[in-house]
Amino acid sequence: MMRGERSRLILLAMPAGIVLLTFFLAPLAQLVAVGASGENGVAAYASVITNSRHLASMVATVVLAGLVTLSALAIASVAGLFLVRHRFPGRNLLVSTLTLPMAFPGVVIGFLVILLAGRQGLLAAVSSASIGEQIVLAYSIGGLYLGYLYFSIPRVILTVMAQAETLDPAREEAARSLGAPTWRVVIDVVLPALRPGLISAGSICFATAMGAFGTAFTLATDIDVLPMTIYTEFTLNANIASAASLSVVLGAVTWGALLIARRLSDTAVATGA
Template sequence: MTVPRAMKSTMFTLDGRRGVMLACMAPAAAFFFAFWLLPTARLITVPAEKGWSAYFEILTDSRYLESILNTVLLSLVVTIATLVIGAATGIYLARRSFRGRQTLLALLTLPLAFPGVIVGFFVILLGGRQGLVADFTHSLGLSRVTFAYGLTGLFLAYLYFSLPRAVASYTAAAEAIDVQLEEAARMLGASRWHITRDVWIPQLAPTTVACGAIVFATAMGAFGTAFTLASKVEVLPITIYNEFTNYANFATAAALSIALGLITGAVLFAARLLCGLSPAR
């Protein structure tokens, strides 16, 4: 059976495209294998060399448990505060037109360009031992008030670092909402609360879930800010750093890293499920 010339040309074209695609994917596949699969496999096998004792240790040792709880609770509080403030600011910027709006939006998102160490330095300048608040209370004849080196300082730093993402996300999402839905609800006699509940919240739910997951994951794994500020409290990235660098306790550091990855991965997976179950717009 002879194959038509046009079909042969199409087959050769498809084979050429597959070859080009495979050639383009080969570097990405090699990079993924070398810098993700191999380190992840090694990370899993390091605690396994000690059996279950490394995992049992991080679940029973009070210092490790406290570090995990501090990190999870801090990340949850930062996520909730970021979503509330970011939603209010983003919706306001989306629904108001005034002179300097774009400049204000640019200034609000400027912290995206700052690394975590710089954000921590800002908090120290405000609430550190030589910060503005300490100098002010000292000038009043009081003791120097500091809050930069504990959970309060970490909360403010994480909030400062996360808000620009939330503001940008909510502003874009609010601008995309169909105004006619709100106008129709208002014409039907809906109150402001009912409009918020039945129009705004469902429309912004995917943005809230996605943004909340990203903020939580970022707060869980933030190292630069924690390294700058966490001198009076221990969070998971600093605990992992200390176990790995200062004590050469590789099995425990790997077990803590896996615990951090599992917690963060579970939240991200749940967010994907919620976004997938949300009704189409």
């Protein structure tokens, strides 16, 4: 590569490099340093295992994110395929409505969950009238699950619809002509073809659920997920080192999940799945 070409490439890459250093690498390095600055030193990073509250919070966060991801993939896959393969009056309006939650911040979604399943919500009113007892889900992990699922489904639907547009109907017809029942066609033809999109959508859904804070903060009565634990350590306990170390661990776990998803997605594309 000639010197002039190399210089031009360096100049073109310099703005991106400055942004990466200023807004990502430098703050991240500072966060890592602060996490090890407490009385426990580097051992603070092991508190997610040694501290029972931190461990329970991490387990709850991972399990919740996993359940939300699986549920969103199941619901959005069916809905996305249906919307791609059927044209009917009001379809565009329905798609717009399904993606509307993407316009709401987490606090608004938490408020919507309260209106649906809070003490004065629709679910409580219906259950009180029908069985004489109020059913309240909003302020528990169940309410947080509903909130996370609410803002996860639109993201997955859009990705599934984009991937479904690339499906070759001839492959499904060939499978049916060979006598394969519908469920076999779905398992052997449709799902493998959707696999890259499902992995991509699932990884984004999981990462978002791992770090979401606004909805959890709005519903935080009996909820102990890691973002809330970090907030408590930082604000109520004034334990900045603990909050920083937990933040780094949360980021590392999420990054690891995204890396695995990327590898799986690349494998699926390479094998033509």
